[in-house]
Every structure is written in C-alpha cells, then in structure tokens.
Amino acid sequence: MGIRKSNPFIWLLDPLRPTSASASYRFEWSQSAWLLPLAVGIAGLTVSAVGWATDASQFYFSYLVGWAFCLSLALGGLFFVLIQHLTKARWSVVIRRIPETLLWSFPLLAVLGIPVLFGMHDLYHWTHLELFDPASPSYDPVLAGKQGYLNSTFFIARLVFYFVVWTIIAYKLYTESIRQDVEGAADIPARQRFTSAWGLAVTAVTVSFAAFDILMSLDPHWFSTIFGVYFFAGSFMSIMAFTAFIAMILQRKGMLGGVVTTEHYQDLGKFLFGFVVFWAYIAFSQYMLIWYANLPEETLFFRHRLEHGWEYHSAALLIMHFILPFVILIGRWAKRMLPLLAFMSVWMLVMQWFDLHWIAMPVLHEHAQFSLYDLAAWFGLAGVFMAAFMFRLSRHALVPEKDPNLATSIAFTNT
Amino acid sequence: MPVSSADSEKTLASTADYHAEAPLVQGNLSFHDITELVTAHTEKKTPLAWWGAFSLANIGLLLLVGMVAYLFWNGTGVWGLNNPVGWGYAIVNFVFWVGIGHAGTLISAILFLFRQQWRTGINRAAEAMTIFAVMCALVFPTIHVGRVWAIYWTLPIPNQMEMWPQFKSPLLWDVFAVSVYFTVSLVFWYVGLIPDIATMRDRATTKVRRMVTGVLSMGWTGANRHWRNYEKAYLLLAALATPLVLSVHSVVSFDFAVSIVPGWHTTIFPPYFVAGAIFSGFAMVVTLMVIARKVYGIQNIITIEHLEKMNIIILLTGTMVGFAYITEFFIAWYSGVQYEQYAFLNRAFGPYAWAYWTMMTCNLVFPQFFWIKRLRRSVPFMFAISIFVNIGMWFERFVITVTSLHRDYLPSSWDYYTPTFVDVLTFVGTFGLFFTLFLLFLRFIPMVAIAEVKGVMPQADPHFYDHAGDGHDQAHDVSVTTPQDHTQS
Numbered sequence: 001m002g003i004r005k006s007n008p009f010i011w012l013l014d015p016l017r018p019t020s021a022s023a024s025y026r027f028e029w030s031q032s033a034w035l036l037p038l039a040v041g042i043a044g045l046t047v048s049a050v051g052w053a054t055d056a057s058q059f060y061f062s063y064l065v066g067w068a069f070c071l072s073l074a075l076g077g078l079f080f081v082l083i084q085h086l087t088k089a090r091w092s093v094v095i096r097r098i099p100e101t102l103l104w105s106f107p108l109l110a111v112l113g114i115p116v117l118f119g120m121h122d123l124y125h126w127t128h129l130e131l132f133d134p135a136s137p138s139y140d141p142v143l144a145g146k147q148g149y150l151n152s153t154f155f156i157a158r159l160v161f162y163f164v165v166w167t168i169i170a171y172k173l174y175t176e177s178i179r180q181d182v183e184g185a186a187d188i189p190a191r192q193r194f195t196s197a198w199g200l201a202v203t204a205v206t207v208s209f210a211a212f213d214i215l216m217s218l219d220p221h222w223f224s225t226i227f228g229v230y231f232f233a234g235s236f237m238s239i240m241a242f243t244a245f246i247a248m249i250l251q252r253k254g255m256l257g258g259v260v261t262t263e264h265y266q267d268l269g270k271f272l273f274g275f276v277v278f279w280a281y282i283a284f285s286q287y288m289l290i291w292y293a294n295l296p297e298e299t300l301f302f303r304h305r306l307e308h309g310w311e312y313h314s315a316a317l318l319i320m321h322f323i324l325p326f327v328i329l330i331g332r333w334a335k336r337m338l339p340l341l342a343f344m345s346v347w348m349l350v351m352q353w354f355d356l357h358w359i360a361m362p363v364l365h366e367h368a369q370f371s372l373y374d375l376a377a378w379f380g381l382a383g384v385f386m387a388a389f390m391f392r393l394s395r396h397a398l399v400p401e402k403d404p405n406l407a408t409s410i411a412f413t414n415t
Numbered sequence: 416m417p418v419s420s421a422d423s424e425k426t427l428a429s430t431a432d433y434h435a436e437a438p439l440v441q442g443n444l445s446f447h448d449i450t451e452l453v454t455a456h457t458e459k460k461t462p463l464a465w466w467g468a469f470s471l472a473n474i475g476l477l478l479l480v481g482m483v484a485y486l487f488w489n490g491t492g493v494w495g496l497n498n499p500v501g502w503g504y505a506i507v508n509f510v511f512w513v514g515i516g517h518a519g520t521l522i523s524a525i526l527f528l529f530r531q532q533w534r535t536g537i538n539r540a541a542e543a544m545t546i547f548a549v550m551c552a553l554v555f556p557t558i559h560v561g562r563v564w565a566i567y568w569t570l571p572i573p574n575q576m577e578m579w580p581q582f583k584s585p586l587l588w589d590v591f592a593v594s595v596y597f598t599v600s601l602v603f604w605y606v607g608l609i610p611d612i613a614t615m616r617d618r619a620t621t622k623v624r625r626m627v628t629g630v631l632s633m634g635w636t637g638a639n640r641h642w643r644n645y646e647k648a649y650l651l652l653a654a655l656a657t658p659l660v661l662s663v664h665s666v667v668s669f670d671f672a673v674s675i676v677p678g679w680h681t682t683i684f685p686p687y688f689v690a691g692a693i694f695s696g697f698a699m700v701v702t703l704m705v706i707a708r709k710v711y712g713i714q715n716i717i718t719i720e721h722l723e724k725m726n727i728i729i730l731l732t733g734t735m736v737g738f739a740y741i742t743e744f745f746i747a748w749y750s751g752v753q754y755e756q757y758a759f760l761n762r763a764f765g766p767y768a769w770a771y772w773t774m775m776t777c778n779l780v781f782p783q784f785f786w787i788k789r790l791r792r793s794v795p796f797m798f799a800i801s802i803f804v805n806i807g808m809w810f811e812r813f814v815i816t817v818t819s820l821h822r823d824y825l826p827s828s829w830d831y832y833t834p835t836f837v838d839v840l841t842f843v844g845t846f847g848l849f850f851t852l853f854l855l856f857l858r859f860i861p862m863v864a865i866a867e868v869k870g871v872m873p874q875a876d877p878h879f880y881d882h883a884g885d886g887h888d889q890a891h892d893v894s895v896t897t898p899q900d901h902t903q904s
Contacts, residue, residue: 087529088436091530142751143751145751146749146751149749197786201734204735204738205738208738208742212749221751223746223749223750224682224746225681225682225683225739225742225743225746226682226683226685226686227682228742229683229686277658281661281665281685282685282686285665285682285684285685285686286682288669288673289669289672289673289680289681289682289684289685290682292673293672293673293674293675293680295675295680297750297752
C-alpha cells in the first residue's frame with residue numbers, strides 16, 4: 001500500500017497513480033468527464049492555429065493572455081495552499097483539494113508555454129537586437145541599458161527556473177497530500193508546513209519577477225515596483241472564485257454533499273470580496289502614484305490605455321472588477337446565496353482574463369479591439385488546463401480525507 | 416452519562432495530533448483567577464517600582480515639553496534642517512510612531528476577522544500602545560508647521576477668508592487618515608473595555624472608584640442582550656477598522672511617493688509601508704509584552720505561544736519589507752532612469768551607507784533568526800531582536816527621507832544632514848510621553864481583555880461541563896444529562 005508514481009506519459013498530467021477514496025469523497029462523475037473540457041480546448045486551439053497561420057502577432061498576444069490566465073490560477077492555488085498549511089487553517093480542509101489539484105498544472109503549463117517562446121519576437125519588443133546596436137537607426141539607449149536583464153537567453157533561463165521551482169514546491173505539496181489520503185502518516189502536516197514556510201518565500205519572489213518578465217516587459221520601457229503585487233492580487237482573487245465554482249459544480253453532480261457547506265462558501269466569498277478590494281487597492285496605488293507624479297516614462301502605460309477605445313476597457317475594469325463586485329459581495333447574504341456566488345465567481349474569473357487582456361493587448365493594438373483569437377486561445381488553453389485538472393481530480397479523493405482537521409472543517413460554522 | 420477518565424484520555428489522545436495547539440491560557444486558571452490576575456494590578460496600592468518608572472517617563476515628558484517650548488520660542492531653525500534636507504527628524508519620527516501604531520488595530524481587527532483567538536491575550540495592551548503611539552506621532556506634524564498657532568488650518572473649517580487647505584496635498588490626506596484612524600482605534604478600544612470596566616465596577620471598594628467605573632461601563636450588566644449588541648458592534652468595528660490598517664500607512668507613504676524625488680517615487684510604497692508598519696508595531700508589542708508579562712506575573716495569559724506567533728509575524732513582515740527593498744533596488748536599475756539609479760547607489764554606498772546597512776541588517780537579516788524555533792521561543796533573544804527591529808525601522812524612515820533629499824537634482828546644493836541636540840532630545844522626549852501614557856494604562860486599566868480571554872478558554876464552551884465536572888472545580892462525580900442521551904435511551 002502507498003502511492004505509486006505514474007508512467008512518464010501520464011506524469012505530465014498526474015505524477016501519481018489513482019488512489020482509492022472512501023465513498024463520501026469519491027469522484028462520482030463519469031471518469032471521462034475531463035473529455036468535455038478537452039474537446040473545448042482542442043476546438044479553441046484549432047481555431048487559434050488558424051490565427052497563427054493568418055495573423056501571427058495577434059495569435060501570440062491572444063495566446064499569452066490565455067496562458068497567463070491559466071498560470072495566474074495555478075499560482076493563486078499555490079499561494080492559497082501554502083498559506084493554509086502555514087496558518088494551520090482548519091475551515092479550508094474540505095475545499096483544499098481543489099487548489100491542491102490545480103498545483104500540478106505547472107508541468108503542463110510549461111509545455112503550453114513553448115509557443116510563447118516561439119512568439120518572443122512578436123511579443124517582446126526587447127528581443128529585437130537592433131535596439132541594442134548603437135549603429136542602428138532604431139538604437140534605443142534606454143533599452144540598451146536593460147540588455148543585461150532583458151535578453152532572450154536570460155529570459156528563458158529565468159522562466160525555466162521559475163517553473164522548476166514551482167513544480168518542486170507543487171510536487172511536494174501535492175504528493176504529500178495524496179500520500180496522506182493513503183497512508184495517513186502523522187508527520188505529514190508538519191512536513192507540509194515546513195515546505196510551505198520556505199515555499200512561500202520562494203514563491204513570492206519568483207511570482208513577482210515572473211510578473212515583471214512575462215507581462216511588464218511587454219512594454220519594456222515601462223516599470224512599476226508594485227506590478228508583482230498587482231499580479232498576485234488578481235491571482236489570489238481568481239483562485240477563490242475558481243475554488244468556489246468548482247465546489248459548487250461538484251455538489252451539483254452529487255458529490256461532497258454535507259461536506260462543503262454554506263459556511264465554507266461564505267468564507268470563500270469573504271476571501272473573494274477581500275481580494276476584490278485588495279486588487280483595487282493595489283491598482284489604485286499604482287495608478288494614482290503614476291498619475292500624480294506625471295513622469296512621461298511612467299504615464300506612457302496608462303496613456304495607451306486611456307485613448308483609442310482602451311479608455312472603455314479601463315472604465316470597465318474599474319466598474320466591473322471593483323465597484324459592482326464590491327457592492328454585490330459586501331453583504332453576508334450574498335456570500336451565502338449560492339447561485340449568486342457562482343455567478344460572481346464566473347464573473348471575477350472573466351474579469352481576471354479581461355485584466356490580463358487590458359495589460360497585454362494595448363501593446364499590440366493602438367485601437368481597442370477584441371479578436372476572435374483572444375477567445376479561441378483563452379478557451380483553448382483554459383479547456384486543456386481544465387481537462388488536466390478534471391483528470392487529476394477524478395483519480396483521487398475530493399478532500400484530503402485523512403487530514404486530522406477534516407472533522408473540524410466539516411463541522412465548521414461562522415458564528 | 417458520566418464519562419470515565421479512561422474515555423476522556425482516549426479522546427484527548429486521538430485529538431493530540433500535530434494541529435492540537437497548546438491551550439491559550441495556561442496554568443489551569445479558572446475564570447475567577449483571570450479576573451483576579453488582571454484587575455488586582457489596578458486595585459492594589461501603587462508599587463514603588465511603578466513610581467520609579469513613572470518618574471523616569473515623566474522626565475522624558477518634561478524633556479519633550481522643554482524642547483517643544485524651545486522650538487516654539489526660537490523657530491524651526493534650531494533643528495538640523497538645511498537647504499536640500501527640508502524634512503528631517505520630524506517626518507522620520509512621525510512615520511516611525513505611526514508605524515508602531517499599526518499592530519494594535521491589526522491584532523484587534525484583522526486577526527479578529529481571521530478568527531485568531533490568541534489575539535485576546537495581547538489585544539488590549541497592543542491597542543493602548545497604538546493609541547499612544549499615534550499621539551506621539553501627531554506631535555511632529557503639529558510642531559513641524561513652524562507657525563503652530565495656525566495648525567487648525569490643516570482642517571477644512573469654513574472661514575470668512577474662504578481659505579481652504581490644499582485638498583490635492585498628501586499632507587492633508589494624512590490629517591484625515593491619521594485622525595480617522597486615531598478616532599476609530601479609540602472607539603474600538605473603549606468598546607472592548609466596557610465589559611472589563613463593569614467587572615472593575617462590581618469589585619470596586621471605594622465610592623470614587625465605583626462612580627468612575629460605573630459611568631464608564633455605561634450600565635453594562637452582562638445581560639444576553641448586551642452581549643448580542645456588543646458582539647455585533649465589535650464585528651462591525653473590526654470590519655471598519657480593517658481597511659484603516661491598510662489605508663493609514665498607505666496615505667503616509669503617499670507623502671513620499673507622489674513626489675518626483677528619486678527613491679521616493681515608486682509604486683510599491685503603499686503596501687511596503689503597510690508591511691513595515693506591521694513589522695515595527697509587532698516588534699514594539701513584543702518589547703512591551705516581554706517586560707509587562709514578567710513584571711505583572713501574567714505569563715499564563717500572555718504565554719510563550721503568543722510571543723512565538725508574534726515573532727512569526729515579525730519574520731513574515733520583515734521578509735516582505737526586505738524583499739521590497741530589493742525590488743526597489745532592482746527596478747531602479749531596470750527603469751533606466753539615471754536619477755533613480757543614482758539615488759539607490761547613493762543610499763547603499765554614499766555618505767549615509769552606514770544608515771542603509773543598519774537598516775538592512777536590522778530589518779532583513781536579524782528577523783531571519785526567527786526561522787529557528789528555539790530562538791523565536793527564547794524570551795531574551797526575541798527581546799533583543801524586537802529592539803533591533805525598532806532601530807531598523809527608524810533607520811528605514813531616516814534612509815528614505817534623508818538620503819533622497821541630501822543630494823537633489825542640483826549638485827551645487829548637496830549637503831550632509833546632521834540632527835541637532837533639539838532634534839534628538841525631542842525624539843527621546845516622545846518616548847517619555849509614550850511611557851507616561853503606557854504606565855498610566857498599566858496602572859488603571861485592565862491590561863488584558865478579561866472577557867475576551869475567558870471567551871477562548873475551554874470553560875467557555877457551553878458543553879464543557881458535560882464532561883468536566885459540575886462547574887465548581889470539582890472532579891465530575893455528578894452525572895450530566897444531555898438531550899442526545901435522552902433520544903438515544
């Protein structure tokens with residue numbers, strides 16, 4: 001008895017062979033439930049392939065946004081699980097397996113990130129070597145000063161490093177949790193906590209720099225020290241929405257009955273609300289300080305996003321990513337009214353994508369626009385991502401069933 | 416059905432897993448013991464040691480009054496300010512004290528929302544510390560304006576001259592942010608005090624004491640209806656105070672970050688200042704609690720577990736602050752803006768390098784010792800670290816303020832800032848003010864939230880006596896029947 005490693009082909013999707021679960025925590029949907037998102041994913045990626053053939057720049061940008069969306073979910077999940085272990089959180093045990101299952105997305109995301117590397121020339125202006133050549137007419141002295149950091153070799157090395165680090169932390173957290181299901185070893189919570197302590201520090205630093213690299217350097221002249229925190233805020237918000245939504249789907253399909261209760265949804269809703277506000281706080285801090293100081297090298301970023309139709313996107317971001325969700329989610333009733341919470345979860349996930357689109361797309365298009373390929377790449381990548389998630393979810397128990405705090409978590413109530 | 420001791424031991428053993436925490440209150444104290452332990456210090460004859468400490472604090476307070484009077488008589492020329500460095504000790508001390516004043520409301524509001532029950536042992540003293548620290552902070556902007564008689568102009572008071580403060584100035588936002596924070600913290604603190612003041616009233620032996628506590632406890636009887644309203648009010652105040660914890664130091668950071676001074680204008684300032692404030696606030700709580708719990712003999716209420724948890728928060732926020740330093744440095748280089756690059760190189764290797772590396776060592780390096788469990792549970796060690804952190808956080812503000820200003824855009828005006836004795840003694844004097852207030856607090860007000868601590872003890876569980884005796888500190892020889900037993904039988 002124990003956990004066994006899966007074969008190398010499956011390893012990308014799930015490093016462990018299926019484990020048995022007790023009846024209450026078993027995945028009872030069709031074992032091929034993951035084929036549905038996979039079909040959506042393949043359809044989306046097929047349309048994207050047409051985009052690649054006809055309009056490569058558009059494809060790469062759309063693809064980057066979709067990929068960053070999936071990445072932000074996985075990283076949000078990583079942060080969430082790390083914090084739950086560190087704080088020895090009890091309420092969240094029943095929903096922890098959902099973000100935990102998301103953790104093993106990093107190897108797949110690394111593979112799905114390969115097209116981004118092929119598209120670097122389209123995506124990242126700083127890959128154009130003539131910028132660094134003083135003899136060239138397009139020589140850019142500012143970017144030339146950044147060449148030590150913004151160059152393809154170092155960029156790829158950094159991305160590889162981030163993914164290796166995230167995969168190692170994810171592997172430890174994920175496999176230990178599954179091992180606990182099977183063996184129930186008493187030392188696992190302490191080991192998880194140990195991993196989480198150094199894991200949180202390493203994750204915070206790598207995520208911040210990944211945000212600088214993947215998103216901020218799209219506009220290589222622009223810089224903002226808070227950008228990593230901004231990306232973190234959106235990621236953490238998304239994982240709360242994602243977890244609540246998936247838990248509700250599973251319950252609709254007859255799983256986790258009496259395990260995940262309105263009380264847990266209320267807590268997820270609190271976190272969702274909290275991070276809607278936190279995102280707004282960070283976004284405001286970034287905008288206000290740049291607006292107030294009015295330095296051209298910084299205002300450039302917002303200048304692009306406040307003209308030629310992008311101003312409507314900016315306004316929509318303010319209203320739909322903050323004001324409306326703030327008003328809707330503030331009440332206790334809203335977090336306990338599950339259809340509303342489900343709706344708001346999907347809404348906030350869409351807003352997370354919209355936010356990333358707002359960051360990336362104005363670099364490509366001077367005039368605001370949505371492309372069919374934006375949706376195709378988003379659905380394509382999210383479909384594949386979700387299929388892998390469902391596949392993993394179906395192979396193990398839906399909750400960490402031998403966690404010593406499971407009973408406390410099930411009985412949890414907001415007083 | 417009486418539960419045999421073998422059964423209860425079995426239950427204990429099965430729950431004695433990794434997640435089982437040490438009890439929040441140790442030493443097998445009863446409710447009555449808690450009341451006695453805490454209120455005794457407000458009722459007994461004033462100890463001589465208290466008078467000693469109070470006299471010392473009063474000397475500090477007199478020093479502050481003297482320095483402020485000297486300043487008012489002579490004007491701000493007695494400070495060490497010079498032409499490029501127009502902001503010196505006053506702003507550094509203001510930010511330092513406001514930062515200290517962040518732990519209390521974080522403990523009482525945010526940790527309350529996060530259901531961290533250990534906060535009950537320390538929240539009262541931490542909130543008191545918050546209020547006093549904000550009072551110390553408010554001294555500096557007030558005396559810094561030069562024409563102190565016009566300080567009320569910072570408030571938007573309608574007047575015949577139609578003179579209004581500059582609403583676009585972050586200094587005005589400070590006035591609003593800090594005064595709102597002070598008011599809400601004070602109300603929050605007072606609301607939390609009401610049940611405990613009622614306890615003191617019920618124990619009062621003198622008429623004066625009974626009258627004062629009677630008025631302040633607002634007719635509290637501990638009725639169910641009182642508790643229901645009280646708990647709702649507490650929750651709402653916690654929800655209101657939570658954004659304030661973030662907003663105050665964010666607004667303070669705007670004082671610097673909205674400008675275009677290199678080293679000040681960087682977007683991470685708001686969250687980084689908040690993390691720094693919590694860091695320094697918790698360090699100050701550790702400094703004070705390590706002493707207070709020993710002197711007042713309440714080690715069973717403020718246990719080593721409480722201190723350890725605070726040290727973990729110090730480690731977390733210290734590392735966040737350290738990471739922000741590094742991010743700032745990196746982005747200064749990455750920005751390609753030569754002024755930003757120079758400002759940071761000048762911080763680390765310029766004339767104030769000593770201050771920069773003091774800050775780095777105290778804030779980033781020293782807290783890392785708390786990774787080691789033995790060290791974060793060692794009282795002398797944590798006391799030393801908490802002092803270092805406070806020194807480091809003072810230097811952080813000094814580094815930000817002075818290193819960015821002393822070499823401005825015009826090299827011919829560059830200068831080196833040195834504080835005068837007035838600067839230094841005014842700062843020392845605020846510690847006199849702080850400890851005067853804090854000692855009065857320790858003397859007259861229950862330093863631990865008695866009612867809240869009782870609420871997190873096992874006895875507070877309505878089912879506690881189902882299996883733990885009859886509520887009279889007796890072994891359980893009385894059988895307790897629960898409704899479930901009826902349905903089963």
